Amino acid sequence: MRNRENAILEVRDLRKSFGNNLVLDGIDFEVYSGDVISIIGSSGSGKSTLLRCINQLEMPGSGEIYYRGEDVLVRGVNVSEYRAQVGMVFQSFNLFYNMTVLENCIVGQVKVLGRSKEEARERSLEYLNKVGMSAFVKAxxxxxxxxQQQRVAIARALAMDPDILLFDEPTSALDPETVGEVLAVMQDLAAEGMTMLVVTHEMEFAHDISSEVFFMHKGKIHERGTASELFENPGQPETIDFLRRFRTGRAF
Amino acid sequence: MEKLSQLIIDIGRLWEGYGNSYLRGIGNTLILALVATAIGCIIGFFFGVLNTIPVSENEHPVKRFFLGFVRVIIRLYVEVFRGTPMVLQAVFLYYGLPYITNNALRFSSIWLASIIIVSINTGAYMTESVRGGILSVDPGQTEGAKAVGMNHFQTMSAVILPQALRNIMPQIGNNFIINVKDTSVMFIIGFPDFFAAHRSATGATYLYFPSATIEMIGYFSLTLIASFLLRRLEKRMDGESSYELAAADPLVMTAGTYKHAERSRK
Structure with missing residues (x-):
């Protein structure tokens, strides 16, 4: 049942400003197991800041975030422990440059989850295989x-067995020809029931994989709905205007 | 030509009488420079890491105050030891300790005193170098580490410091070479380094120029070898320039790429 008690993540009235610039202006939503939520909107609408606030790379100005019912913004919460359960994939990959592909996937499991080197290695290989990068373990x-870096970053996040994965524009920094390989991996994850929150500019992709789509505008979730509702029958003029700029001739 | 042969003869005479003293001096200089640079690096890394612990508003006030206090102390340490000549620091500490404690405490050995003074001095420079090294690592690395749940210590030790260390290797080399040369000022408290050998040799023979020639050649050879070895070390730290493939990558597709999925969700 979709009631608040079994939400994985619950965001209540989240606000954040940088100086005088109000970036998040009261965000409310819940994420349930198996949801794939895409967040679309123009640059500067607060999409990335929202994701970064969720795993506390930015501190929200006010509001609450509940992870499985626990408020994670109060003082005294072990932020590292919380972050280990909320995987994040960045626009700029952020793989550790001093390690090989395999070590990138192992290090968090050993240091944070306390797994043995052998177990961590096995799992890493499994996930690297899943994203098609097992050939590059030594690179x-x-x-x-x-x-390829982004696929490794996804494997690194998956190896931590996260409850939910946050994707912050995972394909925006990629060459057009490598976008597809990353989207294919994400598509598989969605199909397997991974809970995902995806900030993206890939509209077709969002349309295909999302159980729900948020359109953000001026720091608010301006419109939300299922993929077909939002893409085929947008209600707000801002949404219509935004989507028009993305139309490529193909019907959604 | 005549002068040159005269010089060679004089150097030969000096070497005959004081060769051992020069060689022992070189050995002592090298040991002091190596040990002090190593300890200086440890000080630098320790303070550099303390310096970069993030202070967020969400932290407990006592912890915030404590971190602020630590930063002020480190700042003072760096400014004082970077801002005064090492030769003076040596005199200041070596004679200051018995003076202040009424002879209850004094440096029991010249070696200990010299190592402490040069290490503290190097540490002040290294603290700033390490801070710079940490700042030079892409902030995305810290975010990546935090996102997999690492705490500050884990992030530093596994991800940031190895990269910072690589970035400041030229600085460490610099400090080592500076130490090889600048430990010569420790003659002021009587440390028997390479330059001290010059002082004792010329005191008896008055062969200043020939002895200075030996010293010039000696110091230059030391620093040249050190530079060479440091370059080699840096190369090794950079690792292999190629990697082995375990098999083929099955997911790389040609351009065009994104295929619509069968819609599995409604």
Whole structure:
């Protein structure tokens, strides 16, 4: 049942400003197990800041975030422990440059989850295989392409067995030709029931994988709905205007 | 030509009488420079890490106050030891300690005193170098580490410091070479380094120029070898320039790429 008690993540009246610039202006939503929520909107609408506030890379100005019913913004919460359960994939990959592909996936499991090296290695190989990167275990991040780095970053996040994965524009920094390989991996994850929150500019992709889509505008969730509702029958003029700029001729 | 042969003869005479003293001096200089640079690096890394612990508003006030206090102390340490000549620091500490404690405490050995003074001095420079090294690492690395749940200590030790260390290797090399040369000022408290050998040799023979020639050649050879070895070390730290493939990558597709999925969700 979709009632608040079994939400994985609950965000209440989240606000954040940078100086005088109000970036998040009262965000409310819940995420349930298996949800794939895409967040779309123009640059500067607060999408990335929202994700960064959720795993506390930015501190929200006010509001509450509940993870499985626990308020994670109060003083005294072990933020690292919480972050280990909320995976994050960044626009700029952020793989550790001093480690090989395999070590990137192992280090968090050993240091944070306390797994043995062997177990961590096995799991890493499993997930690297899943994202098609098992051939590159010995490569350093700077030696592989952006799309490959992003797939490793996804494997690294998956290896921590997260409850939910946050994607912050995972394909925006990629060459067009490597976008597809990353989206394919994400598509598989969605199909397997991974809970995902995806900030993206890939509208077709959002349309295909999302159980719900948020359109953000001026720091608010301006419109939300299922993929077909929002893409095919947007209600707000801002949403219509935004989507028009993305139309490529193909019908959604 | 005549002068040159004269110089060679004089150097030969000096070496005959004081060769051992020069060689022992070189050994002592190298040991002091190596040990002090190593300890200086440890001080630098320790303070550099303390300096960069993030202070967020969400932290407990006592912890925030404590971190602020630590930063002020480190700042003072750096400014004082970077801002005064090492030769003076040596005199100040070596004679100051018995003076202040009424001879209850004094440096029991010249070695200990010299190592402490040069280490503290190097540490002041290294603290700033390490801070710079940490700042030079892409902030995304810290975010990546935090996102997998690492705390500050884990982030530093596993991700940031190894990269910072690589970035400041040229600085460490600099400090080592500076130490090889600048430990010569420790003659002021009687440390028997390479330059001290010059002082004792010329005191008896008055062969200032020939002895200075030996010293010039000696110091220059030391620093040249050190530079060479440091370069080698940096190369090794950079690791292999290629990597082995375990098999083929099955997911790389050609351009065009995104395929619509069968819609599995409604």
């Amino acid at each position: 350093k991040p700077r030696q592989i392409s952006g799309g």
